[in-house]
Amino acid sequence: xxxxxxxxxxxxxxxxxxxxxxxxxxxxxxxxxxxxxxxxxxxxxxxxxxxxxxxxxxxxxxxxxxxxxxxxxxxxxxxxxxxxxxxxxxxxxxxxxxxxxxxxxxxxxxxxxxxxxxxxxxxxxxxxxxxxxxxxxxxxxxxxxxxxxxxxxxxxxxxxxxxxxxxxxxxxxxxxxxxxxxxxxxxxxxxxxxxxxxxxxxxxxxxxxxxxxxxxxxxxxxxxxxxxxxxxxxxxxx
Amino acid sequence: xxxxxxxxxxxxxxxxxxxxxxxxxxxxxxxxxxxxxxxxxxxxxxxxxxxxxxxxxxxxxxxxxxxxxxxxxxxxxxxxxxxxxxxxxxxxxxxxxxxxxxxxxxxxxxxxxxxxxxxxxxxxxxxxxxxxxxxxxxxxxxxxxxxxxxxxxxxxxxxxxxxxxxxxxxxxxxxxxxxxxxxxxxxxxxxxxxxxxxxxxxxxxxxxxxxxxxxxxxxxxxxxxxxxxxxxxxxxxx
Amino acid sequence: xxxxxxxxxxxxxxxxxxxxxxxxxxxxxxxxxxxxxxxxxxxxxxxxxxxxxxxxxxxxxxxxxxxxxxxxxxxxxxxxxxxxxxxxxxxxxxxxxxxxxxxxxxxxxxxxxxxxxxxxxxxxxxxxxxxxxxxxxxxxxxxxxxxxxxxxxxxxxxxxxxxxxxxxxxxxxxxxxxxxxxxxxxxxxxxxxxxxxxxxxxxxxxxxxxxxxxxxxxxxxxxxxxxxxxxxxxxxxx
Amino acid sequence: xxxxxxxxxxxxxxxxxxxxxxxxxxxxxxxxxxxxxxxxxxxxxxxxxxxxxxxxxxxxxxxxxxxxxxxxxxxxxxxxxxxxxxxxxxxxxxxxxxxxxxxxxxxxxxxxxxxxxxxxxxxxxxxxxxxxxxxxxxxxxxxxxxxxxxxxxxxxxxxxxxxxxxxxxxxxxxxxxxxxxxxxxxxxxxxxxxxxxxxxxxxxxxxxxxxxxxxxxxxxxxxxxxxxxxxxxxxxxx
Numbered sequence: 001x002x003x004x005x006x007x008x009x010x011x012x013x014x015x016x017x018x019x020x021x022x023x024x025x026x027x028x029x030x031x032x033x034x035x036x037x038x039x040x041x042x043x044x045x046x047x048x049x050x051x052x053x054x055x056x057x058x059x060x061x062x063x064x065x066x067x068x069x070x071x072x073x074x075x076x077x078x079x080x081x082x083x084x085x086x087x088x089x090x091x092x093x094x095x096x097x098x099x100x101x102x103x104x105x106x107x108x109x110x111x112x113x114x115x116x117x118x119x120x121x122x123x124x125x126x127x128x129x130x131x132x133x134x135x136x137x138x139x140x141x142x143x144x145x146x147x148x149x150x151x152x153x154x155x156x157x158x159x160x161x162x163x164x165x166x167x168x169x170x171x172x173x174x175x176x177x178x179x180x181x182x183x184x185x186x187x188x189x190x191x192x193x194x195x196x197x198x199x200x201x202x203x204x205x206x207x208x209x210x211x212x213x214x215x216x217x218x219x220x221x222x223x224x225x226x227x228x229x230x231x232x233x234x235x236x237x238x
Numbered sequence: 239x240x241x242x243x244x245x246x247x248x249x250x251x252x253x254x255x256x257x258x259x260x261x262x263x264x265x266x267x268x269x270x271x272x273x274x275x276x277x278x279x280x281x282x283x284x285x286x287x288x289x290x291x292x293x294x295x296x297x298x299x300x301x302x303x304x305x306x307x308x309x310x311x312x313x314x315x316x317x318x319x320x321x322x323x324x325x326x327x328x329x330x331x332x333x334x335x336x337x338x339x340x341x342x343x344x345x346x347x348x349x350x351x352x353x354x355x356x357x358x359x360x361x362x363x364x365x366x367x368x369x370x371x372x373x374x375x376x377x378x379x380x381x382x383x384x385x386x387x388x389x390x391x392x393x394x395x396x397x398x399x400x401x402x403x404x405x406x407x408x409x410x411x412x413x414x415x416x417x418x419x420x421x422x423x424x425x426x427x428x429x430x431x432x433x434x435x436x437x438x439x440x441x442x443x444x445x446x447x448x449x450x451x452x453x454x455x456x457x458x459x460x461x462x463x464x465x466x467x468x469x470x471x472x473x474x475x476x
Numbered sequence: 477x478x479x480x481x482x483x484x485x486x487x488x489x490x491x492x493x494x495x496x497x498x499x500x501x502x503x504x505x506x507x508x509x510x511x512x513x514x515x516x517x518x519x520x521x522x523x524x525x526x527x528x529x530x531x532x533x534x535x536x537x538x539x540x541x542x543x544x545x546x547x548x549x550x551x552x553x554x555x556x557x558x559x560x561x562x563x564x565x566x567x568x569x570x571x572x573x574x575x576x577x578x579x580x581x582x583x584x585x586x587x588x589x590x591x592x593x594x595x596x597x598x599x600x601x602x603x604x605x606x607x608x609x610x611x612x613x614x615x616x617x618x619x620x621x622x623x624x625x626x627x628x629x630x631x632x633x634x635x636x637x638x639x640x641x642x643x644x645x646x647x648x649x650x651x652x653x654x655x656x657x658x659x660x661x662x663x664x665x666x667x668x669x670x671x672x673x674x675x676x677x678x679x680x681x682x683x684x685x686x687x688x689x690x691x692x693x694x695x696x697x698x699x700x701x702x703x704x705x706x707x708x709x710x711x712x713x714x
Numbered sequence: 715x716x717x718x719x720x721x722x723x724x725x726x727x728x729x730x731x732x733x734x735x736x737x738x739x740x741x742x743x744x745x746x747x748x749x750x751x752x753x754x755x756x757x758x759x760x761x762x763x764x765x766x767x768x769x770x771x772x773x774x775x776x777x778x779x780x781x782x783x784x785x786x787x788x789x790x791x792x793x794x795x796x797x798x799x800x801x802x803x804x805x806x807x808x809x810x811x812x813x814x815x816x817x818x819x820x821x822x823x824x825x826x827x828x829x830x831x832x833x834x835x836x837x838x839x840x841x842x843x844x845x846x847x848x849x850x851x852x853x854x855x856x857x858x859x860x861x862x863x864x865x866x867x868x869x870x871x872x873x874x875x876x877x878x879x880x881x882x883x884x885x886x887x888x889x890x891x892x893x894x895x896x897x898x899x900x901x902x903x904x905x906x907x908x909x910x911x912x913x914x915x916x917x918x919x920x921x922x923x924x925x926x927x928x929x930x931x932x933x934x935x936x937x938x939x940x941x942x943x944x945x946x947x948x949x950x951x952x
Binding site for chain 4: 357358361431432435436438439440441443444445446448452453457463464466467470
Binding site for chain 3: 028029030049050051053054079101103104106107108109110111112113135139140141142143144167168169170196199200
């Protein structure tokens, strides 16, 4: 099935999200952000294989949930597009996915420790983070989620949570909108950095489950404040 | 009672303070700074609900100490305006309040350890920092100081000090002027970062009470030097 | 033997590599990057003695493997050009060498601990890092690899690996192309920073030998994505 | 005695040094750098009381070794000018002094641990760092070296070394030229940061006394390479 042409505003939002994630230090030359197609639940929008900071409108491709691009026209695609497709399949509530090597999160994956919410901005990780240990699933690999089967396993490790750590690799964060997924990706990095520092200082009091849930609900209403600033900082699209 | 129109120079100073706090890394898309109204002790000036970096003159509203905006005209206000009102009510000496999620301060709140003055620039925390544990006051909440009662409790935790840590949330710093509050907010962040590093190195010799008091008194006279630079760096208002 | 005039594109690439390494924080005013001459295996291209950020086309000199510049015309050369010559002599597979004081790597050399691959981006250090202890080779020195004999000893410490730590000094990273050597130098710094943080958090699970080898093979194909961004960021050559 | 008008090139160099130290993160709004008068050993050049980043030619004043400005014409002077005068008096070999609150150095002063040279760039601290404990000299103070007597005590703590830590305050670094003092101030900060990280990793192998002395001698010849870059980065004087 060929989905309708993607909404131009959504395409632009995905481009802006790429630029924001670079400016905020969540992605470097690697990492990617997608949005579920607004008019076809079985498709998603994702850039061709390139550095997020350089993505333009014409670089956004449409993929089906199996990870096939319908309009690549020979352009290279990300090796790990299966992260996106399989999470959209498993999680109807998710409309945007950010995969990154967000730096402060790596040490948590490498030591197999979950993130826990250190302040109200990160109530969305109140259920903790999943851990994807690719070695348990597939033995020695190149660490990449480069097949549908690995994508399925990642989605299982994510479960109903907002974020999953990928040992020896990075992390993946999801949201109900592009703005929410980007917000969560930015503050997952912040939480990791602060949690690491707090562990070095003493016994940490994390948000309780109740606090986290309530903080997450309130903070949802404040996401546009951050988005407005971040969008301004990356400037208008060419 | 309707207070007089705020002094234009004070409005400008609040705008500049917003920009400085963003540039200095004290606030990100969140956090806010207020000034007590120069002609009415029962009112204060605070931006509408928006990212500090984007605040302009026309975004500064006037509030009474209960947190009611008298000139919002439908614009959204900060959920935590009660921080400001209740501190102005409790502390006649305070003329400016900065609330932030200043990053290095978060681990101290999360581990319930006070800041202590590690160098003369931070003599103003010679009395240590208060700790606001919202859980003790109100059980499971969204962590926000979103009512007058919570604002009162925060003001109690602040006491006569310059700064109060808010577990799982951030911190609030006060001053006798906008310049002083901004100076203190910037150097509270610096102190937290250096204190964390020093704790990792060995036994820390903090300023004694006498040293802190004397350093604070002297440093007060040097605040304009920092303000001049910071103001230059954020540039003239549009 | 006088080698042919170097290929202009390779000269430009060495200049760009200098600028990228500065922007990425691998070098400061010190450090250098070379490329093996494309038409003479016994020569290499390296800037005259200057800060990498300021290198222009006309500053690139040609050296033989003994470290003699054939076209210096009185210009000062780097004291440690022997690093490059002796590694090119010992390692026919190497076509580019980066020597730096990359900051996060220094503490590993100073504590004589090897880097180990903490995530797939650094599969190229799967064999660990060599350690060059100049004190064992030459007693008390100024720490510099300022003779051919010291260059030989460094090449021995490097062995067949991608990187060698130099205690009390810095590190040297090699690649099969300028792009690969620059990529490895940038991610050696990233790995060091993250490995340091992970060690502070708990027991670290590094990539296995198999994972590292496979990740390195895959990531090789992605180097152009990083290079495209980095090149864009440093801008066109004058 | 009225000294000759200072050499214009030296005045310019002091201005540039102020700007470099700000850009390199050694000073913020506070801290200062001086040069001994080229034609009168009993005078030195130092800016009026202001943020280093904003210093211009016309802000450079001439002081005698007692800390009296001969050309202030009512302009405010630094409270701690005595640091400079008394070090110039005690150390005929010193021609430039940098006093700062260089951040990574503060934790060493606060825990009363000396810096030790972690890599060859910092051979100049091969003799370690002095420690100035103002409390031992004068009891509870505002921590500032605000009298000639305190300046003398600081110079004693410095001894024949290149740098002295000031507990609860900052540090002071000296050199035989402005370029050397600035180089040393920049790399004192680098050493502190790396030494802190290395201590967290394991047992640190510092440069031996012989290594430090030899490295310092060699590196002296490379200072212009750093200065050329730093000067370029701060741009021409207005």
